[in-house]
Amino acid sequence: MTQAATHRAIEAVWRIESAKVIAHVARIVRDVGLAEELAQDALVSALEHWGDDGVPNNPGAWLMTAAKNRALDRLRQDALHARKREEHGIELDALQSHVVPDFVDALAEASEDDIGDDLLRLVFTACHPVLSTDARVALTLRLVGGLATDEIARAFLVPEATMAQRIVRAKRTLTEARVPFEVPRADALAPRLASVLEVIYLVFNEGYSATAGDDWMRPALCAEALRLGRIVAELMPAESEVLGLVALMEIQASRTAARTDAQGRPVLLMDQDRSRWDPLLIRRGLLALERAGALGGARGPYALQAALAACHARARQADQTDWVQIVALYDALAQVMPSPVVELNRAVAVGMAFGPEAGLELVDALAETPALAQYHWLPSVRGDLLAKLGRRDEARAEFERAAGMTRNARERELLLARSLGLANR
Amino acid sequence: MRFMIQVRATTTTEAGEMPDDDTLMRRMDAYHADLVKAGVLLDAAGLKPSATGWRLEYRGGRCRVVDGPFAETKELIAGYTLIQVRDRDEAMEWARRFPAPMGEGADATLEVRQLYEAEDFPLDAPAGCAAQSSSSTRR
Numbered sequence: 001m002t003q004a005a006t007h008r009a010i011e012a013v014w015r016i017e018s019a020k021v022i023a024h025v026a027r028i029v030r031d032v033g034l035a036e037e038l039a040q041d042a043l044v045s046a047l048e049h050w051g052d053d054g055v056p057n058n059p060g061a062w063l064m065t066a067a068k069n070r071a072l073d074r075l076r077q078d079a080l081h082a083r084k085r086e087e088h089g090i091e092l093d094a095l096q097s098h099v100v101p102d103f104v105d106a107l108a109e110a111s112e113d114d115i116g117d118d119l120l121r122l123v124f125t126a127c128h129p130v131l132s133t134d135a136r137v138a139l140t141l142r143l144v145g146g147l148a149t150d151e152i153a154r155a156f157l158v159p160e161a162t163m164a165q166r167i168v169r170a171k172r173t174l175t176e177a178r179v180p181f182e183v184p185r186a187d188a189l190a191p192r193l194a195s196v197l198e199v200i201y202l203v204f205n206e207g208y209s210a211t212a213g214d215d216w217m218r219p220a221l222c223a224e225a226l227r228l229g230r231i232v233a234e235l236m237p238a239e240s241e242v243l244g245l246v247a248l249m250e251i252q253a254s255r256t257a258a259r260t261d262a263q264g265r266p267v268l269l270m271d272q273d274r275s276r277w278d279p280l281l282i283r284r285g286l287l288a289l290e291r292a293g294a295l296g297g298a299r300g301p302y303a304l305q306a307a308l309a310a311c312h313a314r315a316r317q318a319d320q321t322d323w324v325q326i327v328a329l330y331d332a333l334a335q336v337m338p339s340p341v342v343e344l345n346r347a348v349a350v351g352m353a354f355g356p357e358a359g360l361e362l363v364d365a366l367a368e369t370p371a372l373a374q375y376h377w378l379p380s381v382r383g384d385l386l387a388k389l390g391r392r393d394e395a396r397a398e399f400e401r402a403a404g405m406t407r408n409a410r411e412r413e414l415l416l417a418r419s420l421g422l423a424n425r
Numbered sequence: 426m427r428f429m430i431q432v433r434a435t436t437t438t439e440a441g442e443m444p445d446d447d448t449l450m451r452r453m454d455a456y457h458a459d460l461v462k463a464g465v466l467l468d469a470a471g472l473k474p475s476a477t478g479w480r481l482e483y484r485g486g487r488c489r490v491v492d493g494p495f496a497e498t499k500e501l502i503a504g505y506t507l508i509q510v511r512d513r514d515e516a517m518e519w520a521r522r523f524p525a526p527m528g529e530g531a532d533a534t535l536e537v538r539q540l541y542e543a544e545d546f547p548l549d550a551p552a553g554c555a556a557q558s559s560s561s562t563r564r
Contacts, residue, residue, distance in 0.1 A: 008514045009514060009517065009518060011514060012512070012514035012515045012517065012518040013518055015511065015515060016463060016515060016518060016519075059518075116462070219542075219543075219544060220511070223509060223511070224511075226464070226509075227463075227464035227465065227509070228464065229464070230461070230464035231462065231463065231464040234461055234462050234464070235462075256543050257543035257546075276543075280467060280468060280507075284467070
């Protein structure tokens with residue numbers, strides 16, 4: 001193997017193994033920032049050793065051992081310093097025993113072989129509510145996803161320095177807030193899991209429908225979110241909402257090839273060429289949804305959204321869509337996740353199931369909702385319903401209003417084209 | 426990006442027999458479990474011997490059905506594992522970890538191939554025609 005090839009191989013090993021290594025070390029030192037540093041020290045030492053000897057047969061175990069040894073060295077040093085300070089009459093309490101646990105305990109924990117639990121602790125810590133949403137997303141991609149800071153910065157269209165600072169600050173916040181490195185239990189679990197799923201779905205959506213700029217989709221972020229979702233689903237096999245989210249993402253991702261036309265312009269769901277939907281991802285999504293249902297989670301917010309996506313996935317042609325079923329699912333979703341956006345989508349479904357007049361009535365009832373005041377989808381939906389009712393001038397005005405509200409250049413083009421199409425008829 | 430790790434057939438697989446290594450199945454299962462835990466496994470399957478399959482051969486504008494088995498054993502596929510990873514190097518690393526498919530010490534071949542993705546086809550070509558139209562649609 002050439003040196004360059006070895007280097008690339010080591011980087012690939014790092015991306016595959018880093019989350020597990022950081023997680024395991026974090027359990028020993030009780031600090032994810034420090035754990036990442038120690039894991040990276042192990043990587044540097046791997047680069048030195050493997051550069052000469054080649055990548056070992058079990059590179060993951062090598063990295064793990066090297067990082068663990070560094071962590072234990074670190075604890076030994078801290079314990080030594082503690083004893084010295086004690087000799088000098090300094091109180092042990094000042095050493096924050098919650099941060100540096102008893103050395104013997106740490107050794108015992110380090111020998112326990114439960115990487116899955118560690119990884120789950122890392123996921124929950126990176127998504128801890130003490131952090132802002134932006135910080136959670138950045139830290140999750142960095143620590144769990146193994147992405148480099150510049151990659152995360154590029155994905156979120158911010159300068160690398162900004163992203164680096166965000167990550168440093170997030171790690172410091174976790175340390176200062178003394179966030180325990182653990183999987184929350186009992187009543188604490190549900191809201192914390194919701195935070196984890198929210199972060200993953202945010203990453204997915206950032207890739208799926210870029211909120212700004214000219215890129216309609218950044219496939220790498222979608223793939224990353226899917227990977228994170230699949231990992232958490234494996235770690236928490238009894239949590240139906242994780243499966244619901246995975247199902248939702250798999251089915252949405254199945255439409256990737258059909259969502260843009262030859263010129264890169266967005267194609268709406270009803271106009272997509274369904275032969276381009278990925279049947280493997282649909283199958284995986286339907287299976288995950290089925291498993292969520294078998295766990296009794298069919299009424300969870302993500303499972304319901306996945307069930308909605310599944311209705312479209314099951315329809316071989318757009319006109320075979322079961323809109324009555326979709327209305328029923330939106331009814332259920334509005335119960336567990338009341339939101340004007342859900343109401344708006346429900347109005348669209350009602351328009352399809354029971355005619356544009358029925359849909360328009362519901363949309364008009366939402367017109368004054370403050371939460372939708374800046375939401376371009378509202379005038380866009382209204383325009384669509386008006387067009388179907390033959391009220392073309394009103395429809396045009398709505399499409400133009402929607403175009404003025406969206407931040408996505410491609411979407412704006414699409415809306416203006418619809419407006420123009422009505423004028424030329 | 427997606428890669429398919431293909432296991433090439435041997436006389437053993439073509440005979441419908443398991444390789445003579447009783448720990449192989451366990452190592453295969455462990456490997457695929459690792460793929461699932463890492464969130465990279467999309468699909469995997471073993472294929473029955475070519476004796477159970479057939480070919481459609483297009484010659485001079487005519488199509489002929491030819492029943493298996495087929496002679497060129499080394500060119501046949503005995504199984505595949507489909508993974509979704511971030512780059513080629515990750516695919517290489519996962520392929521490296523694939524257990525020796527015919528058991529420790531036995532000759533075998535794995536072949537790794539990358540799949541075409543939507544972004545490989547900027548023009549409006551149906552996905553199913555990917556392979557045939559690639560030369561005309563890619564610039």
